Amino acid sequence: MNHRLPEQLAPHPAGGGAAERTGPRLWVVVPAYQEAARIGATLDALARQHDRDFTLLVVDNASTDGTADIVRRFAARAPFPVRVLTEPEKGVGCAVDTGFRYAIGHGATHLARTDADCLPRPGWTAAARATLTRLGEGMVCGRLDARRDEHGPLGRAAFRTLVAIAAAFGRLRPAHRPRHGFRAPYRMHAGNNMAITASLYLAVGGMPRRPSPTDRAFLNRVRRHTADIARCRRMVVENSTRRLRAYGLVGTARWYLDLGSGRHTADPR
Template sequence: MPVLNEEKLILETLQALAAQLRPDFTLVVVDNGSTDASQAIVAEFAALNPGMDIRLISEPEKGTGAAADTGMRFGALNGARWLARTDADCLPAPDWTLRIMDAFDDGLEMIAGQLNPRLDEGLSRGQRWLMLGAVEVASFFGRIRPGNKGEGYLGPYQMLPGCNMAITADLYLRSGGFPRTSIEELHEDRALSNRVRKLTRAYALRRNVVVFGSSRRVKAWGLPNTLAWYADHRYRPEHVDIR
């Protein structure tokens, strides 16, 4: 779980992970240069929940790609067979880790989960449905996008939410993992999906692997601009780290 100045939301994320029906996992929190109370909140939560295996490490190189890669490699190089990622503004469903392991048991090597809007950010039902529809449209256009086509791909493009995905440690290392980029440079989740597609067909969307993500970018930028941001940064705001 990469973290940058998430003191407003990270405690709820930690609580959601503590409530997992399958709790046999190590949580690696990668602080990416926070200047707020994020690290202190994680440390206090770990002290109050000694039954959870929580590791707090740092990555000074700014970027969601760099921070996510540091965390994934920490797991892979310390004996983990399976890796999963969420973000510090998200709420994994209680059966998130359980459903991920079911998918691995079915033979998948990489899993894309279902990303739903959080229910506690003041969105109406209609707005949430509109956001869900936008995700489906983005997934469709990802499959026909020229940048996701070419020689060497073994299967179709799969949109991979960075805050709701899982991959075997072996495949992560073989693929090269997330590119160590900043969010302004490259969407690291799309890059990883395309790297994996050249190595295996054992990847898929599992809609029962659910994470509720923050809609703060949509609220700050509007839905059209947010979609343009994720479509190769066609919208480039002055500030991308919305908190």
């Protein structure tokens, strides 16, 4: 099912920590496609985490712009182990599923995901680990904000408005009501700011292997299986607003509401 190439183990300083941990083993998975211009900032944001006791796995979705090379150079100075995996089957769902299953196969008990154009704030991994530990088996969704280096106050306000509209639409959507077999109420879930236990990920069948958007379909898989879905406001990721620039306000709203991307490509990268 997974059309992945052999792993490439990037070098890291001795004593990275994650391999020595005897308790829950956290892996951070970052799918990436043509992200040479942005992934450096994402890697630096991960290096600034308060909790750096994790393994970073970047899943390169067959980029041609040197994305993976940037990750390998970062590995030489990273304060945690770094691995690079190539997934030739295009689609963010394919890259995420391959990465999560690889991490689980190599000992991960807890999985966190962000994207290669996002900036997790310094308390992100600590909040993810703490919430998953409290749940025992479950999933946690964090809070999104807009990157300050891509838009001014008006652009960031527009982004927050779109997220709020999408969340409200999801709660009101008839297909998301309990009568459809859901064990938890609908709550906005962004794939670039989530964490899940390995056992739950496998139990629900994993991420749909398809291009974006995949978040809502995955959330509903989890909602049909368990009510242990938490929201953690301390788990914050600054999200890229480039889709807003590429699609415009109306086009971005259509995409968030699952109405398609219209005349735009599904991926503005």
